[in-house]
Structure formats: structure tokens, C-alpha cells
Amino acid sequence: MYTLVTIADVVQINPSDFNKPSERAIEDWINTKYADKVIHEVGLCVGFHSLLSASEGLIGNGTGIVHVNVDFRLVVFRPFKGEIIRGTISSSNDEGIHMSMGFFEDVIAPRGLLFSPSTPEADESGTVWVWRANENEFWFDRTEKCLMRVEQEVWQDLSPQMKKLDEDFDLESRDIYGMRPAPFRLNVSMGLTGLGPDLWWLGEDAAVAEEAAEAPENLEGTNGVEAAT
Template sequence: MYTIVTLADVVQIPPTEFHKSSIRAIEDFVNNKYADKVIHKVGLCIGYHSLISASEGLIGHGTGIVNVNVDFRLMVYRPFKGEIVRGTITHSNIEGIYLSTDFFEDIIVPPPLLFENTQWGADDTGTEAFIWRPDNGEGGENEFFFDRAEKCLMRIEQEEWNDLSPQMKRPDDYDMERRDKYGLKLGPYRILASMLHSGLGPTLWWLGDEAAADEAPEEMEIDGAADEQ
């Protein structure tokens, strides 16, 4: 899920940063430039990991900015194909189920990658969601709902990359409201996941009362806070 990659860059340290140690100034520059950003075909950058090497600083003429050539390591988020990842359903529509890992939200499970006999429908309250209807072994069917805010396990199946750098864009790419085949705004990095095997999907399906008991104290605390307000 998390990997370490090696990059090289020119770190620019302005005079206002001279009160910092060199290693701290380099770390701050790298984090400001890369953290929470996607590098094409590399992954989502989490933050600076360690310094490999740094050259002597060269002072820019007339600016006082010190330029340092550095090799460093970054921690990135890029789960591998076949990895089982935990996420939370943020919303669903006929195009699929959208999930978040709290810090990364471009994860989708399309309908073909859901359990067999899963269909888009509505429950007794009229709330629309995907519903899995497996045979209960007695000639009938059970119903299991992919509800919003459910914690799920999913299997990573495919990555989708879009190079959104200015030199790669066509004129029509500047339409920020343009939607893709999933009805989402075009992003630099997206993960397609599946819920096709036993143990995947909402964890409450498989853990039952044990999971419900684990979540009960949190729900009670929230309810108590609401009463105090």
C-alpha cells in the first residue's frame, strides 16, 4: 500500500529560511512541493521520508536564494493489484460504489465488479443503494445493502492515470466541469476495486454482532454529545 520512491530535485532555500538547519529547510521544501499531490505513474505523495545526498548550495545572483541539488526518498500511497484495502462508502449511484480511505477518495467499484446477483434498487425507506441478494439455501433470497458510511473491504483491480500537466492538456481539458464515464470530474489517479469474493464488502456482513458491539460505544458517545448540545 505504501512504498518508498527515490526522486531528485533542485531545492530552493530563500533567505527567510536561513534560520533553519539545512536538513529542515530541505524537508519543508519537499513537503510543500510534493505532499498530498499525485506524481504520474508513481502515486499519491504522503510526505518526505529521508535525504540521500545534497550538493553544496549555490547562491542565485541578485536573489540570495540558495539552490541545492538533492536526492531524497518520498513515501507514496499506491496499493498493488490484488491487495485488500479497507475503505468507507461515501456515496453510490447506478455507475458504481465510491469509497474513501479518509485521505484518498478516488476509489470506485463498478457494478460488474460486485457480487453476482447485486442490483441497484431501493430499500423499504426508499433509499437507493446496491443490494446483494444471495440464495439463502431455502428457496428464497437474503438482502444485503451497500449503505452509505459502511466500512468495507475491497480488492484492488486496476489503476487509471490521467496526465493533467499543462503540456499534456488539450483545449477541451480545461473544462473543469467535464465528467468522465463514472460521472466524476477527471482526476490524475483513480483506483478500480472489486467486491466479488467472500469476506469483501461491508465488514458487518461477515463479522455480525461482534462488529456491531465494537461500534456501539462510539455511537453511544455521539448520541450523548448530541443530547448535551
């Protein structure tokens, strides 16, 4: 799910950061530029991992900004094809189910990758998919936690340069899943035994117990997740 990638870049350290140790100033600059950003056909950058090398700094004429050539590693989110990941159903429409992983929202289970036969049904909250098997109904209810299998990566270059190449390109437009264009999206399947809502396979009591065990506030000796410093 997570990989390390090596990047080369020119770090710019402002005079206001001269009070920091050099490595800390470089790390802060890298995290500001890359964290929570998608690099095309690389993945979603989670954060800085390690500094491999750094050149001597060169001071810019008239600005005081120090330029440093660096090689470093980033932690990147990019699940491999066939990997089983966990997410929560956030919404549905007639074309499929929109999943959320909390930190990554661009996950789709298209209608053709659900258990067959599955059909969309309308209720008071919108569209809900239902799998009917052996006279039983299994519902893909909103907010249900699910296991899903990665089937395809979908990349789209949303850089300003690419936007200028197409005068009709509109960042506000929606695709058939009701989603805005995303630089990186995962298409997943929920059509194999063990996939889909936990409730189907574990039973209600077991699913609730598993969710409670995973909650940070219920872990002994912790009070939730602390921010990195």
C-alpha cells in the same frame, strides 16, 4: 500499500528559511512541493522519508535564494494489484460505488466487480446497491466500512501541458461514475467472500466493537492523532 521512491530535484531555500538547520529547510521545501500530490504513474505522495544526498548550495544572483541538488526518498501510497484495503462507501450511482479511504477519495467499485447478482435501488438518500443471494438481501449502505480488493490503476495526466493539447478538455466534466477527472484512481472489487461491508461477515455487534477499537480516542494513553512537527 505504501512504498519508498527515490526522487532527484533542485531545492530552493528562501532567505527567510536561513534560520533553520539545512536539513530541516530542505525537508520543509520537499513536503510543501510533494506532500498530498500525485506523481504520474508513481503514486500519491504522503511525505518526506529521508535525505540521501545534497550538493553545496548555490546562491541565485539578485534573489538570495540558495539552490541545492538533492536526492531523497518519499513515502508513496500505491497499493498493488490484488491487495485488500479498507474504505467507506461515500456514494453510489447506476455504474458503481464510490469509496473513500479518508485521505484518498478516488476509489471506485464498478458494477461489474460487485457480487452477482447486484442491482442498484433508489431510496430517499439516492442510489444504493443490493446483492440478492438465496432469498436474502445484502445492502451496500452509505457510510458502511468495507474491505475491497485492488484490481486496476487508472492514470490521467492533468498537467497544464496536456490540457493545452486538447481544447475540449474540461476539468469540471464528470465521468460515468459522477467523479471529476483524477490523476490517480483505483478500481476495486467487492465480489469475493469476506469483501464488502464488515457488517455482512462480522455481524452488527462485532463490526461496532471493531470500529470502536480502531478509534484513536479509545486507545489507552492517547488523545487522538497529533500532527507531525
